[in-house]
Amino acid sequence: MDDNKLYKALLKSQEERRQLELKRGEAKSEENFRKERPFAGSDRLKPNWVQVETDDGERAPTVYDSSVSLALIGNPKPWSRDQLRERKIIYSGMPDKEVMDAYRELRIQLRNKAGEGNFTVLFSSLGDQGGSVLTAFNIAVSFAMDSHTSALLVDCDPYHADLTKLVSSQLTSGVTDFVADSSLKIKDILYPSGVDRLSIIPAGTQVSSAVELFAAVRMRDLMNELKARYPDRCIIINAPPFRGNTEARILERFADQVVFGVPFGAVTAEEISESVDVLDSDKFSGLVFQE
Numbered sequence: 473m474d475d476n477k478l479y480k481a482l483l484k485s486q487e488e489r490r491q492l493e494l495k496r497g498e499a500k501s502e503e504n505f506r507k508e509r510p511f512a513g514s515d516r517l518k519p520n521w522v523q524v525e526t527d528d529g530e531r532a533p534t535v536y537d538s539s540v541s542l543a544l545i546g547n548p549k550p551w552s553r554d555q556l557r558e559r560k561i562i563y564s565g566m567p568d569k570e571v572m573d574a575y576r577e578l579r580i581q582l583r584n585k586a587g588e589g590n591f592t593v594l595f596s597s598l599g600d601q602g603g604s605v606l607t608a609f610n611i612a613v614s615f616a617m618d619s620h621t622s623a624l625l626v627d628c629d630p631y632h633a634d635l636t637k638l639v640s641s642q643l644t645s646g647v648t649d650f651v652a653d654s655s656l657k658i659k660d661i662l663y664p665s666g667v668d669r670l671s672i673i674p675a676g677t678q679v680s681s682a683v684e685l686f687a688a689v690r691m692r693d694l695m696n697e698l699k700a701r702y703p704d705r706c707i708i709i710n711a712p713p714f715r716g717n718t719e720a721r722i723l724e725r726f727a728d729q730v731v732f733g734v735p736f737g738a739v740t741a742e743e744i745s746e747s748v749d750v751l752d753s754d755k756f757s758g759l760v761f762q763e
Contacts, residue, residue, distance in 0.1 A: 549640035551666040559638055561667070562610050564617060575614040578758065582706075582729060585757055590703050592695070593757070594727035596711040596720045598747055599735035605634045607733050607760055608710035615706040616670035622705045623670045624698065628723055629712045630675040630682050640666030646676025650694060651685045658697065673698075682712075686722045695726040714747055721750075729757040736763050 556563045566572050582593055595611060597604035605627060615623040627635050630648050641663040650656045665672045685691060698707060709727060711720040724730060730751055734744060748756050 547664045547666065547668050549664070549666055550668065551640055555666075560606060560610075561638065562613055575610055578611065578731070578760065579614040579618075582731075582757055585729060590699060590705045590707070591728040592699055592707040592709060592726060593729045593731060594709045594711055594720075594724055595731050595733060595760075596714040597733040597735065597762070598713070598715055598744060599733070599738045599762075600713060600716070601735075601738075604713075604733045604762075605629065605632065605710050606638065607762060608708050609635070609638050611731070611760075612670055612706070612708040613667050615708075616667055619669075620704065621669070622702065624673065624705055624707045625665070625670065625710065626673045626695075626698070626707060627675040627710045628682075628686065628719070629710055630678050631712060633675075633678070635672070635674055635710075638665075639663065639672050641672070643672070643674040646674035647691075647694070648676035648679055648682060648685055650676065651688050651690045654690065658694070683718050683722065686719055692726075715743065724751065724755070727755060730755045731757050732759050734759050734761045736761060 551559070551561070553563060553565075557566070562572055562575055564572075582591075593611065595604060595608040597607075608627075609625055612623040612625040615621050625635075626647065628647055630646075636643055643663060645653075645656060645661050647661065650658070650661050661673050661676070663672045663674070679685065709723055711723045714720040714732065732744070732747060744759070
């Protein structure tokens with residue numbers, strides 16, 4: 473039998489088999505396919521799909537890549553070394569090596585205590601006048617100096633506007649605005665600082681009392697989102713003075729570690745001990761003596 477006759481015989485055999493299946497009432501293969509998967513090649517039972525728009529700027533990548541994450545942190549107006557020195561911001565290679573080494577040592581201690589992953593440090597002065605944001609800023613800078621880490625400073629002291637002098641961006645909305653206005657998104661209160669790999673969230677509009685705002689559910693959700701967003705980020709919270717203020721006690725719940733600032737000659741050893749005793753013993757991480 474030549475190839476042409478063999479081919480015709482094969483086609484005839486297939487047709488006879490198909491007709492036999494139809495007589496037996498067996499469904500065709502494509503009908504079985506449609507019955508099992510009604511959305512494939514059928515208009516029946518179509519799902520009620522709804523398009524959901526998402527803001528990619530509001531969430532971390534699904535597959536996390538730290539190199540991509542760090543590269544996306546913008547710093548359009550970086551401070552020069554002279555500008556950093558004028559503002560008493562630490563930088564690599566600064567002449568006052570003792571100050572730089574002190575912040576590096578603090579960074580190492582905080583990192584060792586935290587272990588792997590991101591963590592949140594609350595910094596609060598034990599003095600009465602506040603003014604702790606420079607120290608908190610420099611702690612954040614010390615973490616940002618690590619090329620494999622990013623830092624975020626969240627200023628939660630709405631009673632002092634000292635942060636504006638330390639950053640190169642124009643600051644408008646901040647924490648208090650975000651908590652009070654549900655239409656604001658995190659990207660609306662996030663600013664570059666002038667220092668590589670360091671972002672800023674300012675305190676926002678000054679208020680007479682921030683107790684209710686810091687105790688709000690939206691404040692809790694903000695801090696949880698900031699902490700969960702990137703695994704390589706260290707978050708520094710600058711809080712109002714710890715002694716005699718309720719705000720710092722409320723903010724403590726968002727922190728994994730607490731560092732106190734001690735203004736020179738303004739706080740007694742007894743006052744320091746009393747403040748440490750108020751804290752959860754696992755959270756207290758040290759003191760920074762301020763001039």
